[in-house]
Amino acid sequence: MLFVVSVMLFLSAGIVHAAKVEAVVPQLILDGKTLKPDVAPIIMSNSVLIPVRIATESLGFKVDYDNKKRQVTVSNGVKQLIMTIDNKTALLDNEPKQMLVAPQLISNTTLIPLRFLGDSLGVSVVWDNKIKSVFLYSPDNSTPPVTEPPETETPTKPDDGEVDTPVTTPVINGNIYEVRYETNSVVLKYDGVIAPSIFKLDNPKRIVVDLPNTQYAPSGFLPAVDFSKEAEGKLLVTEHPALQSVRYSLFGEASKAPRFVLDLNQNMDYELINDTTIGELRIFLVQPVSVPIPSKSLYTVVLDAGHGGSDPGAISITKRTEKEFNLSVILKVQALLSGEEKIKLVMTRTTDTFPTLADRYNLANSVKADLFVSVHANSYTPATNGTETYYTREDSKAFATLMHSYLAPATGLKDNGVRRHSVNLAVTTKTTMPAILLEIGYLSSQIDEPQLFTEDLQNRVAVAIATGIKKQLKLI
Numbered sequence: 001m002l003f004v005v006s007v008m009l010f011l012s013a014g015i016v017h018a019a020k021v022e023a024v025v026p027q028l029i030l031d032g033k034t035l036k037p038d039v040a041p042i043i044m045s046n047s048v049l050i051p052v053r054i055a056t057e058s059l060g061f062k063v064d065y066d067n068k069k070r071q072v073t074v075s076n077g078v079k080q081l082i083m084t085i086d087n088k089t090a091l092l093d094n095e096p097k098q099m100l101v102a103p104q105l106i107s108n109t110t111l112i113p114l115r116f117l118g119d120s121l122g123v124s125v126v127w128d129n130k131i132k133s134v135f136l137y138s139p140d141n142s143t144p145p146v147t148e149p150p151e152t153e154t155p156t157k158p159d160d161g162e163v164d165t166p167v168t169t170p171v172i173n174g175n176i177y178e179v180r181y182e183t184n185s186v187v188l189k190y191d192g193v194i195a196p197s198i199f200k201l202d203n204p205k206r207i208v209v210d211l212p213n214t215q216y217a218p219s220g221f222l223p224a225v226d227f228s229k230e231a232e233g234k235l236l237v238t239e240h241p242a243l244q245s246v247r248y249s250l251f252g253e254a255s256k257a258p259r260f261v262l263d264l265n266q267n268m269d270y271e272l273i274n275d276t277t278i279g280e281l282r283i284f285l286v287q288p289v290s291v292p293i294p295s296k297s298l299y300t301v302v303l304d305a306g307h308g309g310s311d312p313g314a315i316s317i318t319k320r321t322e323k324e325f326n327l328s329v330i331l332k333v334q335a336l337l338s339g340e341e342k343i344k345l346v347m348t349r350t351t352d353t354f355p356t357l358a359d360r361y362n363l364a365n366s367v368k369a370d371l372f373v374s375v376h377a378n379s380y381t382p383a384t385n386g387t388e389t390y391y392t393r394e395d396s397k398a399f400a401t402l403m404h405s406y407l408a409p410a411t412g413l414k415d416n417g418v419r420r421h422s423v424n425l426a427v428t429t430k431t432t433m434p435a436i437l438l439e440i441g442y443l444s445s446q447i448d449e450p451q452l453f454t455e456d457l458q459n460r461v462a463v464a465i466a467t468g469i470k471k472q473l474k475l476i
Contacts, residue, residue, distance in 0.1 A: 011396065019246060020279045026281060026417035028050060030053075032349075033056050034060075036054075037050070037051040038051070039109040044104070044377045046115070047101045047102060047113045049111040049113055049116040050112065050114050051109050051111055052074065052103070055117060056074045056121070061077050061121070062074070062341065070105070071083065072084075072085075072112075073086075080092075080268050081120050082342075084100045086314065087103070089099070090116070090120070092120050092395070093432070097120065099272070100115070101113050103467065104286055109467070121231065152356065167456055169252075172192075172215050173193045173213045174189060174191060174193050174194045174215075175215060175217040176189070176214055176215070176216050177189045177190060177222065177224070178221065178222045179222075180222075180235070181235065181243070184284060184285055185282045185283060186246055186262060186283045187280060187281070188211075188281040189279060189280055190281065192279075194214055194274070195211075195213065196272060196274070197211075198210075200417070201415075202404055202405065202408065202417050202418060203415045205263075205264040205274055206263055206264070207270055207285075208262075208284070210259050211260075214260055215256070215258065227250055234247050234248075241266075242265055242266045242268050243263070243264060244265055246261070247260070254475075262283065263289065264270065267427065268286065269285050269286045269287070269288045271286055272288065275419045276433065287300060288398075297342065298343075299342055299343050299344065299473050300343075300346060300369045300371075301337070301343055301373070302347075302350075302363065303346070303348070303365070303373055304348040304360055304374035304427060305323070305324060305327040305329070305331075305348065306322065306324040306326045307326060308323045308327065308352055308354045309322065309352055310354050313377070315421055316443035316449045317443065317444060318452060322377045322443060323438060325440075326377065327349070327350075329440065329458050329462055331350065333375075333465045334347060336462055336463065340475070343469070346364070350362060350447065358429050359428050361430040361431045364431045364433065365430075365433075369433050370473065371399065371433060371469060371472060372433055372434070372435035374427050375440065376439050376440070377439065377440050377442070377443050377452055378442045378443070380442060380444060382446065383445075384439065384442055384445060384449045385406050386448070387404075387411045387415060387438075387440045388410075388416040388417065389418045389419070389420075389437075389438055390418075390420075391409060391428055391436050392421055392435075393429065396434040396435050397418075399468075399472050400418050403415070403464075403469075404440070407468065410439060410461055410464035411440060411451075411460070421437075434472070438465070
């Protein structure tokens, strides 16, 4: 979970030459309620740190502090997070996780990085630049104004990567003046108010930054490009080992808002720093943190064929059912992995039955599975097509990315990338191991559907899934 950290300064009242610069303290608002900690949040190394006790106890977690070890433990019976003062390595359910900034002890209060709280405990974080406030939303509360729908296995409104989203009435709140590369970061200069939207895509690897409700400055943008004659501009980068170029263009039929695409030759993560005092947004490129799976003599993998029985799932344009496709692919994966001595397979269904969502994730948790893979086919508009890999929890992201690197080329369909689903999926949320949901293609698409029910495509997909599982478990 990524959020924008803003560095905020303002001039106090008084004579200009005697004005004093003070740091603005962000407000903390949890599910609409303003929190009032004894020790205020701080900004350190471009990260916001907040008091761990008031935030986590308000979310229903128990907080314990060990003075001798200088450790704070946050738990709720399902998750356990252990952090040590001045140590950037934490333990989430006994797995090491890296923080960008170590926890701090100030006036007997432990402060931890806000982003790490969200990533570890499933807390949604929204930065409101206009009112200088951090909004936190517990896992049972979706980000407003969306009302959380019932649990569903299949995403209903996919985001097709770099597909334009029409904006009927564009409102311009800011101007973008410049893009440049500078010491491991891409810098955007602007005025006014911006609300960046950022996401990653694979094959090829890209980081996409959209700036809705803004425009390229009418007085001039650097490096200059005439969008009436050119589809995009390009800034070549030679000083970074992964970043090759930054492309800038317009997105949205009506909005024509700025879009920046960072072209990469390897996987990279990012941090956003938005300094509103000087109108500067920095996208820092950082190496992804990889935590290897401990070596074991036997791994348990749960294979889930979505829907089934009384639940047909999506219906294809030729009236075939999603449940039929899902089961066919999963049984092929089972056949490929059944001979692996170090893998124990657990199937949520092997026939046309209907286990509930709770049956599926409870089964995976009860057998203490190492991995969970759910297979689906999607349905949306006739124009939507392609392959997607979904995850929900941060501990599933690496598995999702690895699996998609095999799955997308195997399908031969449009690559829609790896997605962190904005409305939590039950089987990827309530499992306790790395869990992913694969949308192989669209049954509503005249491009995808004819291929999805062929033996050739299903065999290629099954091999890709089996390979992704073995790669994740370090068996090949």
